[in-house]
Amino acid sequence: MTTTTDLVSYEDALASYDPVMGLEVHVELGTKTKMFCGCSTELGADANSQTCPVCLGLPGALPVVNAIGVESAVKIGLALNCEIAEWCRFARKNYFYPDMPKNFQTSQYDEPIAFHGYLDVQLEDGETFRVEIERAHMEEDTGKSTHVGGATGRIHGASHSLLDYNRAGIPLIEIVTKPIVGAGERAPEVARAYVRELRELIRALGVSEARMEMGQMRCDVNLSLRPHGTEKFGTRSETKNVNSLRSVERAARFEIQRHAAVLSSGGTIVQETRHFHEDTGSTTSGRVKEEAEDYRYFPEPDLVPVAPARAWVEELRAGLPELPLVRRNRLREEWGISGTDMQAILNAGALDPIVATIDAGADAASARKWWMGELARAANESGKALDELAITPAEVARVTELVSEGSLNDKLARQVIEGVLAGEGTPDEVVDKRGLKVVSDEGALTAAVDEAIAGSPAVADKIRGGKVAAAGALVGAVMKATRGQADAARVKELILQKLGVGEG
């Protein structure tokens, strides 16, 4: 069913309506085992090779909660400035769907482990927006379905489906915001910034890699509009499983325009789930909620309550790492760079590599220069993330050291990096193998300078006549003769000296 969706322009939508958003983010924890059994969570295993009676829901199986799963949930709660429940239980969320072999998902209902927090997020221009957190609770992931017989894996028209339960039971933390109001036209940007901040936070806590492209973190965007000046929330749509930062922003924007079109033509919004399509940036209708969801939650009788001791919670609080926003602001000040520069570093995923390079002995400016320049280019060309490049921060630090001690210039340093990336060894090995060293032997340099002057008498005359700028041609000739291994500034000095011209 491909019906075209009526939209009004974003500006017109915002002129009449005020968007209200709710974001639900699911994070797959990076534990070694599942939430309620000892099956491995490692990716890429053979289908159904990581299941057991517990995660298959076989009769008589008894789940036991993963201690690291609970600890991770508390850490996330604390980092989100939440209160941590003194006592809470798991609950069964009952529904029939083949991705859950138990016919219920073990989740939490009215007793989430963490609640009433907030996360400050920074927008592109540096402005801070506070997003209130309703709750964070523990649950488990579902199995993976493959639909067979329809068009390219779509559920519609499929003749049957195949289920792999390796993912069923992997710990999930669901983080739910309170309604986000007051963001106005910046609502989509806030949504994106929130998910990004949350991702950074999760990574800083070390509880998950939170790679959205691998489904380790996914966002449901709930959105409604209300006419300006009114209090009551409108009917919302839920765009499910949006799995990139850019898509979160686009989905929110699209829904604002779609809702506005429906409302301004006198229509009503249907409460439904919607699917976001990366290719078109649009959403389409999924399942209409005909009746209120009836999951018949009840306390999970096979799991005992979780009662995080206060002393343990305080111990975890004291052990929290510096949180990303605080760290970014600190580094930005230390490095003396603008918010825009910092944003570029973040967008490139270069912050951690740069910090690691500085820790390995490089100065901040050089570390930034190489990661944001040569290495960003290399990563871009090879379609890799910066931290996937075949060079370590320590190796980058060594290159900057060789430059600062004068044995490499920038041009040679680029060749060294190219060599390391190509697997030719450490920076020192590449220097040796490729014979890359700045020619600092004055005798050799002087000879090359003399040769260059003799080779271009006309240029030499110009320089003697005061046209210092012409020296560039001779510097080029010397650099060529020394295969780029000379220090260009020194070469220029020598040329001017020889020709009896002082600089400046």
Next chain:
Amino acid sequence: MPGITREEVAHLARLARLELKPEELDHFAGQLDDIIGAVARVSEVADQDVPPTSHPLPLTNVMRPDEVRPSLTPEQALSGAPAQEQQRFKVPQILGEE
């Protein structure tokens, strides 16, 4: 206490994917009414000072270390499956939901 209605039984049956005949709806409505009435008697003795209990044992924080334990083999996992394909559980067409 209010009785369990036919409509409520029909609703529950739908949620549980049970196909009930009209006469069964009445039959189960009466039975469920009796069961719930019996359980409800607990509230006659449970006072404000008795917390709601979902476990018979006063235990909390029973957890296991995050250590991998052997899983079933795929053959074992699939041994009870009515149908399988490509080492996966094969299920009928899923309709109406995604």
